Amino acid sequence: MIIQVEDVSFCYRSTPVLENVHFSLNRGELLAILGNNGAGKSTLLKLINRILIPHRGTVRIDGRALQSMKRREIAQKVAYVAQRHEKSSMTVFDAVLLGRIPHIHWDTGRRDNEIVERILHQLRLAPYSLRPLTELSGGELQKVAIARALAQEPDVLLLDEPTNNLDLRNQLEVLALVRDLVRSHAMVGIVVLHELNLAMRYADRFLFLKDRTIFAAGGREIMTPETIEQVYGVPVAVHRFGHHTVIIPMEERLQEERLQEQEMKLRHSL
C-alpha cells in the first residue's frame, strides 16, 4: 500500500469541493480519475502532493503523512504534471533537468545529466534537446513536462489530463509509456482523464468523482454502462472489439428520450 487517501475533504474558501474521499493504491497500479468538468479531479490530484492542503483527512505515502514531510521530500517521491505549461526560452534539456531539483544541493552532476539524457531518449525527445521550448508544438511541450516529472525519479506520478493537445499517436505513446514505467518501476500512476476509451485501454483502477465525492471506484468491473451514464448523464454502450473494450456514447438515445418526454407532456397538457 503506497498511497492512502483517508477521508479527505477540501473547500475552496467556503465552497466544499471534495468530501470524504477515501481510497488506496498499491505499487504498479495506474489509476484513472474520471468525472465531469468541475467534479474536483484536478483538486484531488493536487491534494496528493500538497499543492493544496486538505481541510480534513490525511494523505499518506508509504505510511508517512504528507503534512509531516518537507516539500522537497514530497517532490523526491511524488512528481506532478500540471494541466497547463508555460513556455519559456529554456532549452528542452534544461527544462527536463529541472526535474532533478529535489535531488540536488548546489548543482547538477554527471548522473543528473545521464538521467535526463536517458529520459529524453525514451520519450524520443533527444533530437529536440537544444530547442527552446517556445519553438515546440503543444504535444512536444506536453512530453517535455512528462519527461521532467520522470526525471524526478518518483514513486508516484500524478498527471493532469496528460493527453490534452496530443495527436492520436502521441496520446497512445504517452499513456503506454506511463503504464509501462508504472509497472516496470513499481510506481503508482494517477491520471486525470476525460477520454474513457483511453482510460479503459491503459488504466487498471478507476475512480469516478460525482457530487464532490467518490461515486464508484475499483477495477474494470465498475466500468458499466449504468455507472458511466449516471456519472456523465449520457447513455453509453460498452462493447468488446477484439482485445479492446470500447465505450460508445449513445447521446441520440438521450434525444429520443427527451422527445418522448416532451410528447408525453404535450399530450398531458392537451
Next chain:
Amino acid sequence: MVTDSSSNRRRYQGYVRRKWRAIGVVVLLTAAWALYAMVAGSAGLTIPDVMYALMGQGDARAQTILWSIRLPRILAAIVAGIGLSIAGAVTQSALRNPLATPFTLGISQGAAFGAAVAIFFFKAGSALNVEHIFINRTYIVVLFAFAGALSTTLLVIALARLFRATPEALVLSGVALSSLFQAGVMLIQYFADDVTVASIVFWTFGDLGRATWNELAIMAVAVVLASIFFLFHRWHYNAFDSGEETAKGLGISVESVRLGSLFWAAFVVAVIVSFLGVIGFIGLVGPHIMRRVIGSDHRTLLPASAAMGGLLLLASDTIGRVIVAPVILPVGIVTSVLGAPVFLSILARDGRR
C-alpha cells in the same frame, strides 16, 4: 544511439560554453572601459600616468586623482551596476513580470521620502547659491533613505502576504505604497523653503560622485550577500518560469523563495539608492540585453546580468562625465536617457519576431 547521445552531450556542452564566453566578453569590455574611465576627464592623465599611479608610483597629483576620485567612482559604478542589474533579473523572475525591478516595490519613492524627511527636519540641505546645493549630514540622509526604502518593501511584502503573496498582489501593493510616499514627498516639498526643495530634488538624481571608499565597501558587502542568496536559488528561478504549480511540484516553497528573493533584491537596491540616489533602467536593460544574448537560464543569466549591469553603469557614468565636460551629468539622468531607446529597440526586435 550511443554516438547520438554523446554528440548531443557535446553540443550541449558547447552551448553552455558559448554562454560563459559571452559573459567573459562583457567582463573584458568592463575592464577595458574602466581603464578608459581612469584616463578620461579634464585632468589630462595618460595611460602610463594611470598605470604608475595604480602601482602607487609616479606623479603625486595623478595618484590623488586616481585613488581618491576616479577609482572609487569607477568601482562604485561597477558594484552598483552589478547590484541593480542582478536584483532586476531576480525581481523579474520572482514577480513573473518582465517590466519589474525592485523599484516596482516602491523603493525609490520610499527612499526619497526618507531623504526628504531627513532634509526637512534635520535641515540637512544647504546652499552657497541656487546653483550649488550641498547635502550636509549625509549619514542622516542615508540612514533615513535606507529606512524609507526598506520599510516600503517590508510593508509591500507584509501586505502581499495577507493576499497570499501572488505576483499581482505584490505589484499592486507596490503601486499603492509608491503613490502614498510620493504624496508624502510632495507634502514636505509644499511646506519647505527653496533650498530644502532643491536639496530634495538634487538628492533624487542618482550620482556616483557621492561614493567614497567606505560607502563602496558597504555596497560591495550588500551586493555579495545578495548575490550569494540569488545564486543559491538560481534553479528555483528557472522552475518559476515553468509555472507556479510545476515549481511547487518540484519541491520549491514558492512563496518563501519569492519573498526572500524580493527582500534581498530590495535590500541591495535600498543600500545603493541611499548612498547614490535613484538610478533607473539598469535593472531593466541589463537583464534584458543578456536574455537576448544567452537566453533565460538563470544559472548563466544571473552572472551575465551582473556583468552587463556593471558595464552599463560604468559606461553611462563615463559618458555623463565627458559629454558636456567640465559639467558632470548625474548618472541617473544618463541611464534614463540612454536606457529608454535601448529598451525600446529591444521591444521592437521582440515585436518583429
